[in-house]
Amino acid sequence: MPDGPKDGHFIRNRTLVILVSAAVFVGAWFYAPCVDRGPVVCPLHGLVGIPCPGCGLTHAFCDLVNGRLSAAAAHNAMSFLLAALFAAALPVAAVELARRKPFAFYRFLYSTRMAWGLAGVVVVYYLGHFVVLIASGRLMTDYVMTSWTWPILHRIFS
């Protein structure tokens, strides 16, 4: 069972869900003008120049909040699923907080089988996205050449 209202963490938990969900959209809106100049924060991208499953989501969310759907899909199509989840989580958590009682309809989120299924989808998407990045040459321009180690390697081997 998810946290109940008698649980001391209930209010904190739902408040955090609201804050995180709102911060994703508000943050993306404000960050959008300078997203192309933003730092690389993913250790995998920074050190090896290879994207992790979450790489591109910041760009994708900045595109989504500005209505650039195809650009968002090109950066990371999982952003659509995540945006839908955040958009749903915010009002649900707010209503739960107001009535001090959790809903039952999202118990599927506590299913391990569902989690494995979703993990499978993420892996398949990631591998497909990786192939597209290689084929289009974007792996080199968007990831390898923007990694933290690229300037060092470039200096050594050039």
Add this chain to the structure above:
Amino acid sequence: MTEQRPIPVFKQDPILVLILGFVTCGLYLIYWNIKMAEVLNAVAGKQQISPVVSVIAGCCYPVNIYFYYLVGDVMTPLGLLIGKPELKEKSTLLLILGIFVPMVAAMIVQGHVNEIYEKKAA
């Protein structure tokens, strides 16, 4: 609501968590998150961490912060289980590491979870 469930065995060398995280381009951390959610839910005696949310946490930084916030909450029962009540003080550390270096946060959690099985075996 609390449920008494046996704690699933998920013993792994913390260094291996770091190495596999890198070698698999972060995909291993999604697997690790699901397994750790199972273990920590059993330790907490309730569904503290949603396995589905733990998958999303492996891909999305803000959700990863939320994941480590929930993990931090389980540090109190975990500390009591392994005889280290001071473990609850690591909640904030885990949250900060979860933001900046999730792989290191994962290593710390794995190290403490391993202590459950070591204590049982002793």
